[in-house]
Amino acid sequence: MQHPTVAIIGGGPAGLLAAQRLAEAGVTGVAVYEAQATPGRKFLVAGHGGFNLTNGEPAAAFPPRYGARHGEFNPFLAHFGPDDLRRWAADLGIATYVGSSGRVFPLEEHKPAHLLRAWLQHLAALGVQLHTRHRWLGFEGERGIRLRNEHTNQEFSVQPQATVLALGGASWAKTGSDGSWTAEFQRLGIECARFEPANCGAEVTWSGFFREKVGRAPLKNIGLRCGTVETRGEVLLTDYGLEGTPVYALTPAVRAALQTGSPALLHLNLKPDLAPPALLARLQQARAGRSLPEVLRQTLNLGPPVPTLLRELATPAQLQNPVELAKLLQHLPLSVTGLRPLDEAISTAGGVLFREVNPHLMLHRRPGTFLAGEMLDWEAPTGGYLLQGCFSTGAWAARGVQQWLGL
Numbered sequence: 001m002q003h004p005t006v007a008i009i010g011g012g013p014a015g016l017l018a019a020q021r022l023a024e025a026g027v028t029g030v031a032v033y034e035a036q037a038t039p040g041r042k043f044l045v046a047g048h049g050g051f052n053l054t055n056g057e058p059a060a061a062f063p064p065r066y067g068a069r070h071g072e073f074n075p076f077l078a079h080f081g082p083d084d085l086r087r088w089a090a091d092l093g094i095a096t097y098v099g100s101s102g103r104v105f106p107l108e109e110h111k112p113a114h115l116l117r118a119w120l121q122h123l124a125a126l127g128v129q130l131h132t133r134h135r136w137l138g139f140e141g142e143r144g145i146r147l148r149n150e151h152t153n154q155e156f157s158v159q160p161q162a163t164v165l166a167l168g169g170a171s172w173a174k175t176g177s178d179g180s181w182t183a184e185f186q187r188l189g190i191e192c193a194r195f196e197p198a199n200c201g202a203e204v205t206w207s208g209f210f211r212e213k214v215g216r217a218p219l220k221n222i223g224l225r226c227g228t229v230e231t232r233g234e235v236l237l238t239d240y241g242l243e244g245t246p247v248y249a250l251t252p253a254v255r256a257a258l259q260t261g262s263p264a265l266l267h268l269n270l271k272p273d274l275a276p277p278a279l280l281a282r283l284q285q286a287r288a289g290r291s292l293p294e295v296l297r298q299t300l301n302l303g304p305p306v307p308t309l310l311r312e313l314a315t316p317a318q319l320q321n322p323v324e325l326a327k328l329l330q331h332l333p334l335s336v337t338g339l340r341p342l343d344e345a346i347s348t349a350g351g352v353l354f355r356e357v358n359p360h361l362m363l364h365r366r367p368g369t370f371l372a373g374e375m376l377d378w379e380a381p382t383g384g385y386l387l388q389g390c391f392s393t394g395a396w397a398a399r400g401v402q403q404w405l406g407l
């Protein structure tokens with residue numbers, strides 16, 4: 001049995017970047033062990049609906065995107081920030097551009113699969129060994145790890161000088177990130193926050209009539225608020241409730257509100273760019289005798305599904321009164337009964353608590369074992385911040401390994 005110098009467990013973006021950085025730094029004997037038949041499955045899934053590698057906003061605006069973890073993320077982002085990520089893609093032959101939303105995408109002709117293929121070829125050229133269908137089972141002794149070769153069903157252990165675990169969060173289990181690694185962490189007494197869905201849809205109990213009539217329909221350029229947190233963008237009404245970037249961005253606030261044991265209240269602003277007095281004036285000027293859909297379309301350019309949505313959530317008396325209607329159009333209350341199931345979520349909150357690792361992302365309880373990516377307890381909104389967080393922690397863990405190896 002040949003023992004790798006560094007074992008990287010998990011072939012997602014965090015693990016693969018850690019492997020690349022170590023190999024580029026001259027470390028020989030870097031081996032990646034991935035449980036699935038191919039690496040980067042969630043990375044490829046991320047590419048299905050608009051692949052945001054990172055975000056074009058100024059570097060100083062990044063750390064607050066990691067919420068309560070912004071302090072921890074400062075050094076990670078300073079070490080490998082959004083510009084480094086774009087340069088990394090360019091070095092693999094993948095040019096990127098900043099879209100109108102600020103999100104950074106690979107150019108149209110570069111599919112995520114091209115990027116992954118170029119990346120894996122580069123890793124192979126660097127001498128990184130990739131062992132697919134190799135599942136990490138747990139720790140052994142001071143430095144060892146136990147693995148199962150799922151081709152042969154044989155279990156074995158290796159004794160690397162350092163290990164990087166990048167096992168992912170707990171959504172989209174079919175991509176390999178099923179969160180099952182937490183059992184071994186619990187066994188060792190390493191504290192993990194429970195996984196919760198992040199960046200996911202919110203459930204609203206619509207009437208049967210509403211579900212049938214509206215189905216899936218977008219509400220463009222709206223404002224959405226939960227408590228004091230406000231977002232803007234396009235929301236999609238679905239048969240289960242709401243989804244879309246503004247909803248995803250509010251999941252931490254919605255989750256916190258739901259934890260109090262009652263439904264979470266969202267407020268929808270269907271005319272966020274119109275001052276309330278101007279909105280009221282337009283409604284008051286509308287000719288008498290017009291139907292609600294006519295008034296909304298002709299005075300405010302609000303077509304379907306807005307009238308049906310208003311009828312679903314307000315009383316006929318409220319809708320007939322211009323003052324009440326004006327208020328509803330900018331503060332339409334929506335009662336959210338829950339978040340969508342964990343497995344559907346784009347990302348997960350929860351994971352290994354930051355107090356379990358030192359500033360180099362090394363486990364206090366297992367010197368020489370470093371963590372990276374979504375398995376750590378952080379969350380961030382969509383818009384490129386998730387992958388950026390995984391890449392930044394992957395690069396930072398690799399730096400920690402280099403120091404550990406005395407390089």
Ligand SMILES: Cc1cc2nc3c(=O)[nH]c(=O)nc-3n(C[C@H](O)[C@H](O)[C@H](O)COP(=O)(O)OP(=O)(O)OC[C@H]3O[C@@H](n4cnc5c(N)ncnc54)[C@H](O)[C@@H]3O)c2cc1C
Pocket residue numbers: 009010011012013014015033034035036039040041042043045046047049050051052053054134135136137166167168169171172175176177178181345346347372373374375382383384385386387388390
């Ligand atoms: C639908 C969808 C769209 C997304 N879109 C975007 C986007 O546009 N922009 C963005 O920034 N982010 C996006 N994300 C999020 C992003 O893909 C993830 O945050 C990122 O892939 C997490 O990287 P990771 O390396 O931490 O973990 P993962 O990518 O989850 O990789 C972990 C790897 O570890 C392996 N593994 C797990 N357990 C074991 C074990 N016991 N032994 C061996 N291997 C194991 C898994 O098989 C997996 O390959 C999206 C996610 C989804 C689901």
